[in-house]
Amino acid sequence: MSQRPLPGARRMRGPRGLVARARAGFSLISIMVAIVLLGTGAMAIAAANAASVRAQASAAAKTTSLASARAYLEEVRSRDPWTLDNETATSVNEDGRPDPDGAYTRSMTVTQVRTNLIKVDVAVSGRRMPVPIKVTTHIYRGGTIHQQ
Numbered sequence: 001m002s003q004r005p006l007p008g009a010r011r012m013r014g015p016r017g018l019v020a021r022a023r024a025g026f027s028l029i030s031i032m033v034a035i036v037l038l039g040t041g042a043m044a045i046a047a048a049n050a051a052s053v054r055a056q057a058s059a060a061a062k063t064t065s066l067a068s069a070r071a072y073l074e075e076v077r078s079r080d081p082w083t084l085d086n087e088t089a090t091s092v093n094e095d096g097r098p099d100p101d102g103a104y105t106r107s108m109t110v111t112q113v114r115t116n117l118i119k120v121d122v123a124v125s126g127r128r129m130p131v132p133i134k135v136t137t138h139i140y141r142g143g144t145i146h147q148q
Helices: 028-077
Strands: 010-013 019-022 087-092 104-114 117-126 133-140
Touching: 028 104, 028 117, 028 133
Parallel strands: none
Antiparallel strands: 010 019, 087 104, 104 117, 117 133
């Protein structure tokens, strides 16, 4: 009875002219190269995922800061413009309310541009933000000039 060659096997001649069967398969080196390539790819995917999570957290902090600054600026615009003055840095929470343990810091700067015109800057910074968010508006002081 003759033996059938294994699938994927090829016939080779040995050193003495005998026919030898080469076994199909992978060598140890090719397996090690494949493991190194797979490991490198997995590390690259993990690094990209970590960068994506950091970028998402930074974007969320900026969005919250901007919403807080805009809301506070609208509150300031409803006040009497003649009584507005600079405000020192205050810790606030995500809703913009003063909170000693707040994750954000808000400050306001009032600059007189003309006799009846002021510029109001509201800056909000957070732990995950290298640059604070700054919102600016100009407020007209209508009516008579008040003496301060």
